[in-house]
Amino acid sequence: MRYIDAFCHFSPPRYFDALVESPSGQKDIGKRVRGIPALYDLDLRLKVVDQFPDYTQVLSLGLPMVDRLWGPDKTPEMSKLANDGLAEVCAKHPDRFVGYTAVVPMNNPEAAAKEAERALKNGAHGVQLGTNVNGKAIDGPEFWPLYEVIEKSGKPILLHPARSREMIDYQGEAKSKYEICSVLGWPFETGVALSRFIFSKIMDTYPKLKIVSHHLGGVIPYLEGRVGHSFDQMGVRTSDEDYEGLRKSLKKRPFDYFKDFYADTAIEGARAPMLCGLDFFGADKVLFASDCPFDKEKGPGYIRSTIAVLESLDLKPADREKISYKNAQALFGVK
Amino acid sequence: MRYIDAFCHFSPPRYFDALVESPSGQKDIGKRVRGIPALYDLDLRLKVVDQFPDYTQVLSLGLPMVDRLWGPDKTPEMSKLANDGLAEVCAKHPDRFVGYTAVVPMNNPEAAAKEAERALKNGAHGVQLGTNVNGKAIDGPEFWPLYEVIEKSGKPILLHPARSREMIDYQGEAKSKYEICSVLGWPFETGVALSRFIFSKIMDTYPKLKIVSHHLGGVIPYLEGRVGHSFDQMGVRTSDEDYEGLRKSLKKRPFDYFKDFYADTAIEGARAPMLCGLDFFGADKVLFASDCPFDKEKGPGYIRSTIAVLESLDLKPADREKISYKNAQALFGVK
Numbered sequence: 001m002r003y004i005d006a007f008c009h010f011s012p013p014r015y016f017d018a019l020v021e022s023p024s025g026q027k028d029i030g031k032r033v034r035g036i037p038a039l040y041d042l043d044l045r046l047k048v049v050d051q052f053p054d055y056t057q058v059l060s061l062g063l064p065m066v067d068r069l070w071g072p073d074k075t076p077e078m079s080k081l082a083n084d085g086l087a088e089v090c091a092k093h094p095d096r097f098v099g100y101t102a103v104v105p106m107n108n109p110e111a112a113a114k115e116a117e118r119a120l121k122n123g124a125h126g127v128q129l130g131t132n133v134n135g136k137a138i139d140g141p142e143f144w145p146l147y148e149v150i151e152k153s154g155k156p157i158l159l160h161p162a163r164s165r166e167m168i169d170y171q172g173e174a175k176s177k178y179e180i181c182s183v184l185g186w187p188f189e190t191g192v193a194l195s196r197f198i199f200s201k202i203m204d205t206y207p208k209l210k211i212v213s214h215h216l217g218g219v220i221p222y223l224e225g226r227v228g229h230s231f232d233q234m235g236v237r238t239s240d241e242d243y244e245g246l247r248k249s250l251k252k253r254p255f256d257y258f259k260d261f262y263a264d265t266a267i268e269g270a271r272a273p274m275l276c277g278l279d280f281f282g283a284d285k286v287l288f289a290s291d292c293p294f295d296k297e298k299g300p301g302y303i304r305s306t307i308a309v310l311e312s313l314d315l316k317p318a319d320r321e322k323i324s325y326k327n328a329q330a331l332f333g334v335k
Numbered sequence: 336m337r338y339i340d341a342f343c344h345f346s347p348p349r350y351f352d353a354l355v356e357s358p359s360g361q362k363d364i365g366k367r368v369r370g371i372p373a374l375y376d377l378d379l380r381l382k383v384v385d386q387f388p389d390y391t392q393v394l395s396l397g398l399p400m401v402d403r404l405w406g407p408d409k410t411p412e413m414s415k416l417a418n419d420g421l422a423e424v425c426a427k428h429p430d431r432f433v434g435y436t437a438v439v440p441m442n443n444p445e446a447a448a449k450e451a452e453r454a455l456k457n458g459a460h461g462v463q464l465g466t467n468v469n470g471k472a473i474d475g476p477e478f479w480p481l482y483e484v485i486e487k488s489g490k491p492i493l494l495h496p497a498r499s500r501e502m503i504d505y506q507g508e509a510k511s512k513y514e515i516c517s518v519l520g521w522p523f524e525t526g527v528a529l530s531r532f533i534f535s536k537i538m539d540t541y542p543k544l545k546i547v548s549h550h551l552g553g554v555i556p557y558l559e560g561r562v563g564h565s566f567d568q569m570g571v572r573t574s575d576e577d578y579e580g581l582r583k584s585l586k587k588r589p590f591d592y593f594k595d596f597y598a599d600t601a602i603e604g605a606r607a608p609m610l611c612g613l614d615f616f617g618a619d620k621v622l623f624a625s626d627c628p629f630d631k632e633k634g635p636g637y638i639r640s641t642i643a644v645l646e647s648l649d650l651k652p653a654d655r656e657k658i659s660y661k662n663a664q665a666l667f668g669v670k
Contacts, residue, residue, distance in 0.1 A: 192519060222608045226521075271557070273557045
């Protein structure tokens with residue numbers, strides 16, 4: 001079976017150098033990314049890809065997002081550096097890296113729309129966004145020009161959970177205690193961001209916008225009952241906002257928007273959740289992805305285990321092809 | 336099939352009167368609970384239960400938790416009022432209400448341990464806890480005497496997600512925007528609390544403690560991959576705490592603690608998530624529950640849909656009995 005990995009991470013050389021030189025890069029972040037060579041060492045990365053027959057990757061920059069490393073004056077040029085770097089890597093090895101997504105300077109919304117336009121015109125196959133910008137939501141009106149640009153391009157948004165230390169706030173507590181904010185917080189973050197895209201009316205205003213949620217929709221499929229019935233009753237619990245009015249003004253039932261999102265299979269090789277997520281989104285909306293190289297082996301681990309779990313499922317041949325590579329070809333416009 | 340509803344809500348008369356008289360009760364909260372008569376009107380509640388053949392309930396107080404309604408001076412007596420009230424209801428109608436759980440004044444930890452002891456001695460079949468106390472975690476040392484009492488009793492904790500407005504904190508944003516904090520936030524909250532029971536070492540210190548997580552484990556089963564692999568790598572992302580040391584000092588692999596929790600089926604009648612949650616916890620650890628009366632019909636809705644989804648599953652007969660009533664009989668010590 002052919003596989004196109006829809007969401008995996010790489011840091012092109014000149015961008016990587018700038019990352020580790022940055023103030024944050026000289027501390028924890030730099031230490032962490034340096035510990036995963038397949039994230040920035042092209043030869044090593046090629047070796048990882050070549051372990052698998054008929055397997056290619058669509059490259060996305062690895063966390064952290066640019067807005068976490070530099071201020072709004074610098075993120076436009078750093079985004080361009082990253083995007084042009086990924087374009088270069090793909091141009092050099094089109095038989096392994098069939099495409100890439102662009103990052104944009106989200107702490108400079110005006111520049112973000114411009115860089116999205118430039119990068120997409122330059123051949124980027126999508127735009128990767130973090131679910132928040134240093135704790136700030138990404139559905140505010142300052143970002144709508146960006147969404148207009150992306151919708152017009154026909155390319156998708158790849159939605160990656162961003163640092164969610166703000167998501168866990170017990171009184172007086174260290175916000176990242178026990179790493180719960182990333183282990184549980186990131187999928188929750190994804191669910192929050194998807195919900196906000198809906199209720200802010202971005203999805204109504206830009207109905208052709210396609211969003212691929214990392215980690216198979218975050219928490220959404222497992223909360224199918226709540227996302228259906230509880231959002232149907234929006235407004236019942238709250239009286240200080242007119243949520244009932246908001247819900248009724250949406251073009252669709254809230255639940256239906258969730259079903260219209262895309263989702264990737266990067267769930268660390270778990271099987272029962274894969275069935276749950278596939279049931280929710282359907283074969284037309286699920287894309288194979290590994291989250292390489294963030295596995296224990298720092299390269300091939302999740303590729304191997306995700307392929308294995310997909311091959312263990314009893315899928316119709318046409319659905320298998322869609323999930324494994326055809327949805328990616330259609331969505332990104334790659335081979 | 337016999338069904339014992341392990342987690343559903345009722346407010347006994349004198350407690351309900353006090354609730355609606357309270358400062359908070361006179362506002363939103365009172366309005367909301369008054370809108371659900373089967374929550375406090377015993378005759379109506381009996382009619383709901385009698386719609387189903389061979390179906391009984393273990394009663395738990397409805398939200399809000401006492402600590403959200405009164406200060407630490409008052410919550411001890413209000414907890415006693417609630418607990419004695421539920422005892423009374425069960426004594427009157429033992430053929431429909433086979434047992435009840437007690438609440439404790441969590442904003443007065445010393446009194447909480449005392450009330451737990453009193454209520455359990457008085458015949459309560461478990462203790463219901465909210466996942467936080469007005470935003471404060473429930474795993475701090477001030478609560479360990481309470482956990483010692485509960486462990487000694489052999490009765491379970493029923494863990495209910497508590498208000499999680501603190502859980503969503505975007506800069507300058509209303510924390511309950513779009514009701515995401517309850518629709519998505521509550522199951523996330525449950526996952527956070529379960530994680531904290533583990534990493535605080537409460538589960539190692541009180542190994543016989545049994546915890547029933549509402550809504551089929553919150554988000555945990557769907558995040559099986561992360562809860563396994565990512566918690567296995569605890570310490571890799573963080574250098575300001577010795578999480579690797581903490582992880583290694585635990586008696587079990589983090590993942591195994593999650594598998595040892597119990598979980599109820601109150602997920603609004605969703606089917607694919609039910610399969611996912613059952614796969615994670617296993618038939619020995621899952622208990623039928625409806626979350627009655629918080630359905631659209633304000634009474635029988637989730638009872639009906641949860642029974643329907645369970646009956647649609649291909650379960651071994653012994654597993655079906657366990658889930659439907661035998662686990663509840665063993666866990667609560669009820670008929």
